[in-house]
Amino acid sequence: MKRRKFIKQGAASTALLGLSGISLNSCLGETKKHITVLHTNDVHSHIDPFPKSHSEFPNLGGLARRATLVDTIRRENPNTLLFDAGDIFQGTPYFNFYGGELEFKLMSKLKYDAATIGNHDFDNGIEGLLAQMPNAEFDLLSANYDFSNTVMDGHVKPYKTYTVDGIKVGVYGLGIGLAGLVDKKMYKETVYLDPYEIAIDFERRLKEDENCHLVICLSHIGYDYKINDRPNDLALAAKTRYTDLIIGGHTHTFLDKPTIVKNRMDREILVNQVGCFGLNLGRIDFYFDSNTSRTAEGVSIMV
Amino acid sequence: MSLKIEHFVIFLTISCFLSCRDVTSLAKIQGRQIGIEASIKASDSIENFVSPYRKRIDAVLDSALAYAPSTISKTDGKYNTTAGNLLADIVLSEAEPIFRSRTGEDIDFVLLNHGSIRSIISKGKVTARNAYEVMPFENSIVIAALSGKSVQNLVLYLRDYGVPHPISGLQVVLTKENEIQSIRIQGKPLNEKDTYNVATSDYLLNGGDDMVFFKDATQVTNIDYKIRNAIIDYFSKVDTITPDIDDRFYRME
Numbered sequence: 001m002k003r004r005k006f007i008k009q010g011a012a013s014t015a016l017l018g019l020s021g022i023s024l025n026s027c028l029g030e031t032k033k034h035i036t037v038l039h040t041n042d043v044h045s046h047i048d049p050f051p052k053s054h055s056e057f058p059n060l061g062g063l064a065r066r067a068t069l070v071d072t073i074r075r076e077n078p079n080t081l082l083f084d085a086g087d088i089f090q091g092t093p094y095f096n097f098y099g100g101e102l103e104f105k106l107m108s109k110l111k112y113d114a115a116t117i118g119n120h121d122f123d124n125g126i127e128g129l130l131a132q133m134p135n136a137e138f139d140l141l142s143a144n145y146d147f148s149n150t151v152m153d154g155h156v157k158p159y160k161t162y163t164v165d166g167i168k169v170g171v172y173g174l175g176i177g178l179a180g181l182v183d184k185k186m187y188k189e190t191v192y193l194d195p196y197e198i199a200i201d202f203e204r205r206l207k208e209d210e211n212c213h214l215v216i217c218l219s220h221i222g223y224d225y226k227i228n229d230r231p232n233d234l235a236l237a238a239k240t241r242y243t244d245l246i247i248g249g250h251t252h253t254f255l256d257k258p259t260i261v262k263n264r265m266d267r268e269i270l271v272n273q274v275g276c277f278g279l280n281l282g283r284i285d286f287y288f289d290s291n292t293s294r295t296a297e298g299v300s301i302m303v
Numbered sequence: 304m305s306l307k308i309e310h311f312v313i314f315l316t317i318s319c320f321l322s323c324r325d326v327t328s329l330a331k332i333q334g335r336q337i338g339i340e341a342s343i344k345a346s347d348s349i350e351n352f353v354s355p356y357r358k359r360i361d362a363v364l365d366s367a368l369a370y371a372p373s374t375i376s377k378t379d380g381k382y383n384t385t386a387g388n389l390l391a392d393i394v395l396s397e398a399e400p401i402f403r404s405r406t407g408e409d410i411d412f413v414l415l416n417h418g419s420i421r422s423i424i425s426k427g428k429v430t431a432r433n434a435y436e437v438m439p440f441e442n443s444i445v446i447a448a449l450s451g452k453s454v455q456n457l458v459l460y461l462r463d464y465g466v467p468h469p470i471s472g473l474q475v476v477l478t479k480e481n482e483i484q485s486i487r488i489q490g491k492p493l494n495e496k497d498t499y500n501v502a503t504s505d506y507l508l509n510g511g512d513d514m515v516f517f518k519d520a521t522q523v524t525n526i527d528y529k530i531r532n533a534i535i536d537y538f539s540k541v542d543t544i545t546p547d548i549d550d551r552f553y554r555m556e
Contacts, residue, residue: 060341280337292325
């Protein structure tokens with residue numbers, strides 16, 4: 001009797017051991033994780049490269065080249081996200097002829113995960129933006145535009161979370177003040193809310209309620225302004241607590257490298273923008289490990 | 304029962320000991336920018352997808368409409384420029400007949416903004432593509448009725464803004480000291496008591512580029528005519544395009 005009991009017990013324990021063996025095998029080889037975030041901004045309908053004769057950007061840019069690059073990076077690291085920080089529309093006849101259809105279709109083909117909305121994305125009116133939504137297989141994110149009294153109601157989310165290789169990434173969008181920049185008859189009853197307050201609210205939700213490991217802001221408020229104190233990405237970065245990366249747009253700012261800014265918790269975070277017209281692709285790689293005792297200063301930033 | 308608990312304890316101990324901890328602690332960030340250069344091979348599937356869209360645009364845009372003997376630019380003058388003068392003159396000549404047929408009145412002068420001119424027109428063949436490059440925006444021509452007093456504010460704005468905003472039908476002369484020497488509209492001195500029909504873009508009418516004086520318009524007529532279409536219509540009518548820098552806005556020396 002005792003012997004039978006022992007055998008039964010042993011078999012059961014072995015079975016359980018086997019189970020834990022599976023988890024053992026699956027994690028021993030993977031004590032580090034790697035998420036790649038790619039981004040563009042202010043592409044302004046620049047689908048073709050600039051002509052070879054162009055004085056500023058000869059034979060640079062081009063969406064079909066960007067597609068190859070993104071594809072190569074995704075093959076290196078399948079745990080890749082791709083975002084755009086707005087002003088997808090306006091700047092070449094592709095927009096004038098097709099109203100943004102081609103821009104959205106191509107971004108879908110490149111498997112963009114999300115974009116925020118720039119002021120020029122209202123250039124065919126809010127109805128013009130709505131008309132292109134069936135061509136977008138990616139999300140439009142804006143936390144500080146209230147579309148409830150417009151035709152875009154229900155088509156824009158304030159934020160979205162992505163779980164990539166077990167890492168939860170929260171992304172929220174911010175748009176620029178529209179009054180004076182865009183004709184009211186274009187944006188209609190879209191309500192612009194203070195981007196700083198909204199950012200602080202949504203980054204907290206993403207960190208505390210959604211338990212995100214990484215928080216990213218897609219911003220079209222602009223990198224900085226010399227003449228006045230309009231809301232901008234550098235000031236935003238200094239006000240936030242949980243945002244890890246601000247992907248910016250609007251000011252067509254070319255940076256030599258991503259800017260490191262100290263946030264409200266004295267932690268260093270990144271603000272990046274890659275100029276305009278699809279001339280560059282931004283790439284930010286995040287590496288994770290299991291060292292939970294690391295302080296904010298312990299995170300190494302290489303730019 | 305006790306047997307089950309025993310199993311569970313063994314299982315827990317083993318799994319606690321062996322299973323990995325959460326790999327969710329941010330350790331390192333690396334940021335860089337990759338230029339989209341000619342050395343990156345274009346994706347064939349994207350190229351093939353874009354091709355029919357591009358062909359249709361090229362067919363429409365690249366047929367020659369006119370000829371420019373020299374390059375037309377918005378930066379070749381301090382107070383007025385070849386590109387600004389061309390654009391403002393086009394708006395006056397192309398919008399006038401439409402406005403007249405709708406209202407029985409004439410356009411007195413045109414004011415556009417320097418920032419909306421987005422490209423030069425290179426010397427040589429002029430095509431509809433040039434019109435798209437110069438004016439990519441979908442702005443329409445509107446005519447605002449402004450009092451003589453508002454026109455004075457408009458002229459002060461032109462003097463102080465520091466960029467050569469395109470005008471046509473309006474002449475502004477500044478003294479050496481940057482005071483206003485004279486304001487003429489269609490060749491006649493400004494009369495404070497008159498009302499003037501000012502053609503502009505819907506963007507500026509609604510306060511774009513801080514043109515707040517348009518708020519005082521007593522009447523606004525939208526002729527549903529895009530500025531770019533006016534440019535294309537003009538290019539189609541003329542053979543050569545030769546705008547000059549002239550005396551419509553200058554400062555005495």
